[in-house]
Amino acid sequence: MKSKAEISPEIAAFEGLDNTNQSVNFFDVATYVPLLLEQVASKKLKWSEKRQNVQTLLFGKIMQYFPRIALSQDSKAVQSFLKVKSDDGFDVYVTQRDAGLSQPAKLSDLVGQKTVLTLTNLVAVTDPKTQQNRLVAFGSIQNGQEILGRHFYEEYKDLKDDDFLQKKPQIGTISYISDSEKPFIRVDYNGLTITTTPGRLGYYSDSFPFTDDLKVGKEISFLIKSVVKTEKQIGLNNNGKEYHFSDDRRKNLSGTVYALNITRKPLLTAPLDQLKSLYLSHALCSARIAKIDPIRGILVEVVPGVQLKGYVSDKLRLKFNGQYFDQMDAFFHTPVSVQITNIEPNYETNYLNGRVVMTDLPQGFARETKPEFLM
Secondary structure, eight states: OOOGGGSOHHHHHHTTOOOOSSOEEHHHHOOOOOGGGHHHHHHHHHHHHHOOSGGGOEEEEEEEEEEEEESSTTOOOEEEEEEEEETTSSEEEEEGGGSOTTOOSSGGGGTTOEEEEEEEEEEEEEOTTTOOEEEEEEEEHHHHHHHHHHHHHHHHTTOOTTGGGGSOOEEEEEEEEEOSSSOEEEEEETTEEEEEOGGGTOOOOSSSOGGGTOOTTOEEEEEEEEEEEEEEOTTBOTTSOBOSSTTOGGGGOOEEEEEEEEEOGGGSOOHHHHHHHHHHHTOEEEEEEEEEETTTEEEEEEETTEEEEEEEOHHHHHHHTTOOOOHHHHHHTOEEEEEEEEEEEETTTTEEEEEEEEEEOOTTOOOOOOOOOOO
16 A cells, blocks of 8 residues: 555645545536636636627637536536637536537537637636635527527528629638538537538539548538528527427527528539530649449449440550459449540430540559459
8 A cells, every 4th residue: 555645746636536426516527717718718608798799808728528517516506617718728618508509419519619609707716735726617509509690690681682692702611511311511610500411512513422522521612602590599509490308408498599501503603614615725633433224234434424425445454354244333333544536415305415434443542343244
């Protein structure tokens, strides 16, 4: 048995600790505002109490989630808390009720995301180690989101038609991708979470899926088209529908929701413009095998939405050494290097007819297929 003097700081810190309790007292785990930043925090709070505008906002990153916290030693009521590390350098605690009207069912899913918030209170507590008064900061993500959303709403509410195209492109970070039957994307932007569809962020198809382009953590530029203002009622979600589960804590939330409608397409080159450039310049480009049809043969998708008939070059035929393209290539949309030889508008079908010569497979690409026929 080591003496007290021989015990390491790590052992001393955890000696006698018990985490089997159902709840923890908030001030036992809360961190204080650093002494050098107390004046900064106090000014922020005073400013926030006097005015509700973008100058009062804090920005930060959600670092921790506390599931069962009691605000006092005697309290039996427990709450969920988020801990936000503000860009100003001090921690701000946010209750589930103040965590925003668009919060997910699992509050813990917010950990790691950037957010906007306002300071709502500074509570003075006694530090048991020094017996000095220290400050613990509390804030509201919902209030911050409403202030920032209202700012954008006022800026965009009177725009007409394509006026948004004259606005400055914004930059956000993809935070979540749902590749379900009805896919959607979440984009973090200035502390707001924007939910949108892949079709608003680019030009995609089965051969060129959005998952090849959009990745979690990727920064994207976009334009804000409009801002929609709605009122969330108690008992209903942001879409005005009832929650699936009666114990969903979000049903007790109410307030104003500002939804940003965004698009990335005006900042990208449209597929038909790409196709015209490739055709006129006789450029060699990368394409994907879209279909293998018993009658029409190999259909190659050069740009999303445009399929042209593909022919295998002598060079690629020799490289295959007796192997053939088959339905597995259509299923996996095998990439091929092609050159467009002809494009003609078909006014009867209202589609483009054309031909491409498949010259090679991309360097380093290995086909996993059992070939059956070659066109």
